[in-house]
Each structure stands twice: as structure tokens, then as C-alpha cells.
Amino acid sequence: MKYIAGKLGLFVLTLWAAVTLNFFLPRLMPGSPADAAIAKLSQNGPVTEATRAAIEAQLGVPDGSLWEQYLAYLRQVVTLDFGVSYTFYPQTVSSMVSTALPYTIILVGVVTIVAFILGTLIGVAAAWKRGTWLDSLPTLGGSFMSTFPYFWTALLLLFFAGYVLHWFPTTGAYSATTTPAFTPAFIGDALLHAALPALTILVTSLGGWIIGMRNAMINTLGDDYVTFAEANGLRGGTVAIRYAARNAILPNLTGFGLALGGVVGGSILVEQVFGYPGIGYLLFNAVIGQDYPLMQALFLMITVSVLVANFLVDILYGVLDPRTRR
Amino acid sequence: MLVATGCSIQVTSQPDPTIPDDTMLINADRGNPLFDRNFNPYLTNTRTASRWMYEPLIMINPLDNEQTPWLATDWTLPDADTIEMTIRDDAEWSDGEPLTADDVAFTFEMLKEYPAIDIKGAWQHIDTVEVDGDTITFELLTDDVPALPIIGATYIVPEHIWSEVEDPATWRNEDPIGSGPFTLGNYNQQQYSMDKNEDYWQADSVEIEHLILPATNTQLDTVTRGYDWAYSFISDVEGTWGAASESNTWWFPPIGIIGLIPNHDVAPFDDVHVRRGISLALERAAIADSASEGYMEPAGQTGLILPNQEDQLDPTIPDSGMIEQDTDAALAEFEQAGYTLEGDRLVGADGEQFSFSLTTANGYSDWTRAAQEVQRQLRGVGIEVNLSLPQPAGYQQAIANGDFEVAIGGMGGGYVYQAYNSLLSSEFYVPVGETTANNFARYQNPAADELLAELKATPDPAEQLELSHALQNIVYDDLPVIGMYYGGSWGLFNDAKFTGWPSEEDPYMAPQNYDSAPLMIFTRLKLANGDDQ
Numbered sequence: 051m052k053y054i055a056g057k058l059g060l061f062v063l064t065l066w067a068a069v070t071l072n073f074f075l076p077r078l079m080p081g082s083p084a085d086a087a088i089a090k091l092s093q094n095g096p097v098t099e100a101t102r103a104a105i106e107a108q109l110g111v112p113d114g115s116l117w118e119q120y121l122a123y124l125r126q127v128v129t130l131d132f133g134v135s136y137t138f139y140p141q142t143v144s145s146m147v148s149t150a151l152p153y154t155i156i157l158v159g160v161v162t163i164v165a166f167i168l169g170t171l172i173g174v175a176a177a178w179k180r181g182t183w184l185d186s187l188p189t190l191g192g193s194f195m196s197t198f199p200y201f202w203t204a205l206l207l208l209f210f211a212g213y214v215l216h217w218f219p220t221t222g223a224y225s226a227t228t229t230p231a232f233t234p235a236f237i238g239d240a241l242l243h244a245a246l247p248a249l250t251i252l253v254t255s256l257g258g259w260i261i262g263m264r265n266a267m268i269n270t271l272g273d274d275y276v277t278f279a280e281a282n283g284l285r286g287g288t289v290a291i292r293y294a295a296r297n298a299i300l301p302n303l304t305g306f307g308l309a310l311g312g313v314v315g316g317s318i319l320v321e322q323v324f325g326y327p328g329i330g331y332l333l334f335n336a337v338i339g340q341d342y343p344l345m346q347a348l349f350l351m352i353t354v355s356v357l358v359a360n361f362l363v364d365i366l367y368g369v370l371d372p373r374t375r376r
Numbered sequence: 377m378l379v380a381t382g383c384s385i386q387v388t389s390q391p392d393p394t395i396p397d398d399t400m401l402i403n404a405d406r407g408n409p410l411f412d413r414n415f416n417p418y419l420t421n422t423r424t425a426s427r428w429m430y431e432p433l434i435m436i437n438p439l440d441n442e443q444t445p446w447l448a449t450d451w452t453l454p455d456a457d458t459i460e461m462t463i464r465d466d467a468e469w470s471d472g473e474p475l476t477a478d479d480v481a482f483t484f485e486m487l488k489e490y491p492a493i494d495i496k497g498a499w500q501h502i503d504t505v506e507v508d509g510d511t512i513t514f515e516l517l518t519d520d521v522p523a524l525p526i527i528g529a530t531y532i533v534p535e536h537i538w539s540e541v542e543d544p545a546t547w548r549n550e551d552p553i554g555s556g557p558f559t560l561g562n563y564n565q566q567q568y569s570m571d572k573n574e575d576y577w578q579a580d581s582v583e584i585e586h587l588i589l590p591a592t593n594t595q596l597d598t599v600t601r602g603y604d605w606a607y608s609f610i611s612d613v614e615g616t617w618g619a620a621s622e623s624n625t626w627w628f629p630p631i632g633i634i635g636l637i638p639n640h641d642v643a644p645f646d647d648v649h650v651r652r653g654i655s656l657a658l659e660r661a662a663i664a665d666s667a668s669e670g671y672m673e674p675a676g677q678t679g680l681i682l683p684n685q686e687d688q689l690d691p692t693i694p695d696s697g698m699i700e701q702d703t704d705a706a707l708a709e710f711e712q713a714g715y716t717l718e719g720d721r722l723v724g725a726d727g728e729q730f731s732f733s734l735t736t737a738n739g740y741s742d743w744t745r746a747a748q749e750v751q752r753q754l755r756g757v758g759i760e761v762n763l764s765l766p767q768p769a770g771y772q773q774a775i776a777n778g779d780f781e782v783a784i785g786g787m788g789g790g791y792v793y794q795a796y797n798s799l800l801s802s803e804f805y806v807p808v809g810e811t812t813a814n815n816f817a818r819y820q821n822p823a824a825d826e827l828l829a830e831l832k833a834t835p836d837p838a839e840q841l842e843l844s845h846a847l848q849n850i851v852y853d854d855l856p857v858i859g860m861y862y863g864g865s866w867g868l869f870n871d872a873k874f875t876g877w878p879s880e881e882d883p884y885m886a887p888q889n890y891d892s893a894p895l896m897i898f899t900r901l902k903l904a905n906g907d908d909q
Contacts, residue, residue, distance in 0.1 A: 081769025085776065087420060089737065089768035092786060098798065099813035100497020105420060107492035108545060138421055140546040141412050149410070213596055216390075221597055222409065226567035226590050325409040325594065327565075335408055340769050 169259020311359025391602025407591025429554030
């Protein structure tokens with residue numbers, strides 16, 4: 051209990067620090083939201099003083115002293131009401147986030163889980179059969195693939211599978227002529243649109259899980275209790291899964307917890323390349339447009355999920371590994 | 377595994393065969409990446425097509441500022457502080473209500489009440505608005521002839537709908553009722569369509585039956601989706617847009633000037649010899665070539681965009697204001713400012729090399745290439761240029777607050793008065809550290825102010841031209857800013873289905889598909905496969 055209380059205290063302190071940083075960091079960027087809007091407009095010709103005044107009035111930014119803004123922001127954090135977006139005025143931040151979140155959670159979330167399960171299983175197999183092709187192929191392949199930059203893989207897939215071969219749609223989360231609904235036709239269409247972004251994330255994240263699991267597993271395979279289990283004549287599969295893998299999975303599980311926490315951040319580059327309407331795309335636009343309310347809401351969401359995931363992993367560790375409880 | 381046999385793969389245009397011949401696919405509206413249903417033409421995040429449903433009083437061609445009667449059939453300036461307009465009697469809203477001068481008056485009163493949506497700043501010029509039958513009279517705050525195009529460009533909205541709106545500055549206008557050639561058809565978050573308004577006052581001139589506007593995000597999409605009209609700077613246009621389809625054409629007229637903005641509040645840029653030295657040291661053709669991939673011409677030093685504004689040009693200015701590179705003359709100018717060439721360094725009185733920072737926005741790749749070319753060319757006269765590349769918002773803040781030595785910026789365009797006023801007027805002068813929306817160079821010249829005041833007050837075209845010539849001479853002689861090359865308007869067309877696009881031979885409108893310009897273009901386009909009538 052004392053262990054959990056300690057972790058909880060640390061969690062609250064970290065949360066406050068993150069929330070505060072989240073307020074100040076966007077304001078340290080040079081330029082204001084109005085500057086960003088005018089910079090965008092002035093690419094179509096010089097912007098007059100009147101237009102600048104109208105934009106500042108539209109955005110109404112930013113009101114009051116930094117301290118007043120901070121208090122208003124804390125109120126927003128508590129009530130989870132982030133007001134109106136600057137870049138996408140007059141849309142509210144909550145409506146934008148709730149539109150984008152499902153796409154990201156389904157795309158990035160599912161792929162993260164699949165990549166973790168698949169990668170861990172392959173890692174177990176590779177470690178168990180170390181020295182054979184079953185080891186070298188995934189290990190080499192995994193380390194090779196995990197060095198691909200996300201956006202590069204994304205662009206290659208987009209260009210060849212999308213534009214040259216026309217196998218997959220090239221942009222968006224569903225076809226322009228369909229309307230979102232829970233029908234087989236729409237779900238099929240949405241899955242087809244998610245295929246390339248999903249493949250990109252899978253290809254670039256799988257390697258890490260394989261290698262992490264394989265290395266941890268090889269360490270445990272050398273331990274006495276595994277040799278003892280083998281000496282007792284237990285079946286190979288039982289030893290691999292119930293004895294070795296169960297202990298070796300701890301580091302990967304930590305990584306998985308953090309990865310799940312990061313899911314809500316979306317995948318900025320992948321979503322950008324495929325024009326996928328998720329959180330990553332939104333975040334990119336928020337930063338470019340110096341959209342304080344939107345940025346604050348998104349960063350807050352990301353930090354809180356990572357912190358919560360971290361906290362849960364900490365607690366889980368306490369359960370799985372009695373040594374940490376001391 | 378993929379094996380590439382060549383180093384390039386040609387992407388071709390894949391038009392959707394289900395789109396009929398009278399339907400235009402336009403790449404004009406970017407989603408983010410989805411559309412927000414916002415058809416309020418006064419908001420910056422409005423859907424592009426809202427500005428084709430609400431029409432201006434006067435149609436203005438951004439290229440040469442030619443005015444075409446639109447919702448106003450004619451206008452006069454009985455004196456320099458009064459504008460009288462007659463509103464056409466044959467226009468109606470798409471719900472069948474007539475469009476009247478009362479709608480126009482209502483629109484202006486609404487803009488007065490909500491300054492946040494007065495995006496053209498009409499009420500910085502207007503004192504009162506009065507209606508008499510189909511005539512509307514604007515009493516201006518002062519003698520203000522150049523207020524006409526600003527007032528004329530205002531989007532007019534229906535009183536019977538907008539008067540019910542609680543706050544027009546946040547209203548999304550999801551089911552727009554406008555006066556334009558198209559009404560909203562199907563709408564979803566990734567695409568919307570528009571259908572011809574059969575009761576449009578120019579319905580006879582509009583042959584297009586439908587428009588389709590998908591949310592588009594990438595240049596690959598621009599090239600491959602078979603658009604009839606797109607607007608984008610595209611690298612290697614012959615090899616991309618041009619190669620994707622036989623019917624793809626393009627027209628890139630100049631629409632602005634890209635130049636160096638010296639900060640006159642920072643020494644030594646207050647010295648005309650320094651500015652002239654820099655100007656003479658530049659080889660503008662090379663800058664234009666490198667920045668715009670050869671699509672744009674170098675700009676002269678008059679503040680005018682040629683050939684669009686040729687009729688304004690003072691014929692006594694040599695070479696139409698073009699400055700040729702002349703290193704010796706440049707060094708002579710620098711010498712007058714106290715700089716001498718020592719070896720390969722231009723050295724000032726304090727023995728230090730002349731160096732300055734050149735600010736441009738990160739991500740504006742054409743400006744960055746221009747900056748690099750300037751850096752290279754000025755090294756030739758011994759000046760060290762350091763590039764400073766903040767993000768666009770940071771750049772905007774830097775030039776607005778005067779936190780720069782020399783910056784790259786856009787200028788010119790629009791009416792002669794507006795162009796010179798925003799460039800030269802000391803009305804916008806604020807010291808470094810305070811924010812201005814114009815005259816980023818922080819230039820102050822009483823002679824220029826006087827000419828601008830006279831130009832503002834005279835309705836006489838001959839007098840206007842004379843004053844315009846005088847202002848050109850100030851820009852040419854005093855170099856408040858240093859012109860380098862023209863910024864373009866990047867029209868990409870496909871003439872398989874529609875012909876009559878604006879072109880160099882017939883520049884009736886800038887080829888842009890944003891703001892009001894498309895209204896004019898829609899009335900000029902003909903169906904390529906239509907029955908010949």
C-alpha cells in the first residue's frame with residue numbers, strides 16, 4: 051500500500067509539472083497565433099492593417115497577463131473545456147479532438163497491439179531456436195526494418211502501392227463519396243484506407259519488439275532454473291513459454307505500456323503522409339498555426355496518457371516482481 | 377523487392393470516368409485533412425467556395441486592378457469623400473428573394489457592428505451608408521478615392537437570413553443562401569459539390585453544371601486525380617503537371633514583388649548609398665531563376681508589376697526600372713557610405729567586415745533559395761550575409777516588430793495607392809519593438825507622404841498617373857525596399873472539358889481559384905464538348 055501511495059504522490063507531482071510546462075512551452079515559440087494566421091494569408095498577397103485587426107479580433111488572443119492566462123488554463127484543465135481553436139476558428143477544441151481521436155486510436159492502437167504480440171512471439175521463437183534461420187532472419191530483418199525512418203517507408207509505400215500500382219487509396223480515412231456509418235461497406239472502405247498507414251507503422255515498429263524480446267529471452271535461457279526445468283524433462287514449448295518467456299517479457303511489457311500511452315499522440319509523420327485525419331495530423335497543424343488551445347489540449351492528453359500508462363506499469367511491476375515492492 | 381529500372385517513374389493523371397463533361401473537378405479547398413462545414417465568407421477558415429456564393433459589388437482583377445461591374449452596375453464619385461453605387465435589379469438570392477440595396481446596406485452595418493468580420497477594413501474608410509431606391513451612398517471619413525476598391529470587394533449577404541444570426545463572427549452558415557452561380561450540393565467531410573444556380577443573374581454565361589471540391593493535401597494528388605483546375609506552385613511543371621496529361625496547361629503571371637526589406641531604423645541601412653550598393657551588386661536574373669525555377673522574371677525598382685501595370689509606368693525611368701548588376705558602381709556607392717574593399721572583404725570605418733543577417737521564413741523554399749543566391753552574390757562584393765530562418769509565425773513577428781536587419785518579403789500588387797501606401801507611408805511607422813502591419817522597412821519620407829495624401833484625394837485619372845510616376849521615382853531613387861523578382865500566381869488548367877481559361881493573351885483574371893476571382897472565370901469558360909451555340 052505504501053508502495054502505491056508513493057507512486058501516486060509522484061504521479062500527481064509529475065502531472066502538475068507536465069501541465070505547467072504544457073502551458074509555457076507553446077508560449078515560448080516566436081510569434082503569436084495572429085502572426086501565424088497572417089503569415090499564411092500573406093502568401094496570397096500583402097495583408098492590410100485592417101485584416102490584421104480583424105484576425106486579432108476574431109481570435110481574441112491572447113487575453114490578460116500570463117498569470118491570468120495560466121489560471122484560466124488550469125480551470126480549463128480541470129473542467130476539460132479547452133474553448134475554441136485559433137487555427138480552425140470557430141471549431142471547438144473538444145469537437146476536433148473527438149473527431150480525430152477514434153481514427154488514431156483504431157489505427158495506431160490496433161497496430162501497436164498487433165506489433166507487440168507478433169514481435170514478442172517472433173522474439174521468443176528466435177531466442178529458442180537461436181543460431182538457426184528462424185533466429186537470424188527475424189533478427190537481421192528486424193534490426194534492418196527498425197532503422198527505416200517512418201516517413202521514408204510511408205512515402206515509398208504510398209508511391210508504389212498507391213500511385214504506381216493503384217492497389218490502395220492514397221489519402222484520407224475513407225472514400226470521399228461514402229458517409230461514415232456502421233455498415234460493412236463503410237468499414238471495408240475504412241480498412242482499405244487504413245492499410246498503408248498501418249503497414250508503415252507495423253513494419254517500422256516490429257523490429258524493436260523482436261529484438262528486445264529475443265535478447266531478454268536469451269539472458270533468461272542461460273539461467274539455472276531454465277536448465278533445471280529442461281533437466282526435469284519438461285517439454286520444450288513449456289520451458290520456453292512458461293519458464294523463460296514469462297520472466298523475459300518484463301522489459302518488453304514496460305515498453306508496451308509506454309507505447310500504449312503514446313498511442314493517443316498518433317503518428318505525426320504517417321498521418322501527414324497519408325492525409326489521415328488523426329491526432330498526429332491535428333497536432334502538426336496546431337503547432338504550425340500556434341494554436342495554443344488545441345496544442346494544450348493535445349499535449350495534455352498525450353502527457354496524461356503516458357503518465358497514466360507509466361503509473362499502471364509501475365503498479366503492474368509491483369505485482370509481477372515482488373523485489374520492487376521493497 | 378522493388379527493382380527500379382530507371383531513375384524516374386512517370387505518374388499520370390487518372391481522371392474519374394464517372395465525372396461527366398459538364399462537371400468541373402477543382403483543387404481549391406484544402407481539408408485539414410477533413411472539412412469543417414463553414415460557409416461564412418468573412419471567416420479565415422471558411423470553405424473556399426463560400427466566396428463564390430457571396431459576390432462582391434465590384435469584380436477586381438488582381439493582375440491589373442481592372443474593375444468590372446458585379447452586384448453594382450455602376451458607381452460614381454461626386455466628390456472625393458462620397459461614393460454612389462447603383463445595385464443591379466436582376467440579382468436574387470438562391471432562395472428566391474430579390475437582392476436589393478437594402479441587403480448591401482445591411483451588410484455594411486453588420487460589418488460595422490462586428491469589426492472581427494470586417495476583413496477588408498471597409499469601416500476604416502466609411503462614415504455613413506445610406507440607401508435610396510437602388511442607389512447606395514457611402515459618405516467617407518475623408519477624401520479617400522482608393523476606398524472604392526476596398527468597399528467594392530465586400531461580400532454581400534442576405535439581410536433576411538443574416539439579421540437573424542446571433543453572432544456573425546462565429547456563425548458557420550452551414551446551409552448557405554447566396555447570390556452566386558452555384559449553390560451547395562452534396563457535402564461531406566472529404567468532398568463537397570456545387571450545383572448551377574439556374575436563376576443566377578448571369579446564368580446564360582455559365583456553362584458548368586456542377587463543381588466538385590475534394591479535400592486535397594498533396595501535390596501527387598494534384599497531378600494524378602485529373603483536376604480541371606488546380607492552383608499550386610509545382611516544381612518542374614512540364615515534367616509533372618504537363619506530363620501527366622496532354623490537355624494540361626498552365627499560366628503563371630506575376631502578381632507580387634519579392635524583394636529585400638532593409639530596416640531603416642538599423643544602421644547602416646538608413647544610408648541610401650548602402651541600399652543602392654546592395655541593389656547594384658545583385659544579379660536579379662540569377663535570383664529569379666534560382667528562386668522560381670525560371671518561371672518568374674526579375675523585377676525592376678519601381679514598385680510596379682510588369683507587364684500588368686505597364687500603363688502606370690513612368691516612361692522617363694530608364695530600362696523600365698530594371699537595375700543591372702554593376703559591381704564597380706556598387707563598390708563606389710559603398711565607398712560613399714564609408715566601406716572599402718580590402719582583399720575579398722568589404723570593410724567599414726571600424727575595420728570590421730560589413731555583415732548583416734537576412735531574415736526569411738522557414739519553409740518558403742523559393743524565398744530561401746533567393747536568400748542563398750543573395751548571400752552568394754553579396755559575397756562577391758565582400759559582404760558577409762548570415763541567413764536567419766525562423767518559422768513563418770516567428771518571421772511575421774520579426775518583420776512586424778522590426779527585429780531584423782534585412783528581410784525578404786512580398787510587396788506590391790493591388791491598387792497603386794494601396795501598394796505604395798503600405799510600402800512607404802510613415803503613418804505605419806513605429807519604432808523597433810512595436811508592431812506594424814505595413815511599411816516593415818520603417819521608411820519615413822515626407823515627400824512620399826505628401827504624394828500619397830494627394831493621390832488619396834484625387835479622382836482625376838491624369839493627376840493620379842502623374843502622382844504615381846512621382847512615387848515610382850521615389851522608389852527608384854531612394855530604394856526604400858530593393859525589388860528582386862516577381863511572385864507568381866500558379867494556375868494549372870486542363871482544357872479537355874473546359875476552355876477559355878485566362879492566359880497571357882487574354883489576361884481577363886488572375887488564374888487563382890480562391891477569393892472572388894473564380895466568379896469571373898466561371899462566366900468565361902466554355903464546354904469543350906458542348907453543342908456549339
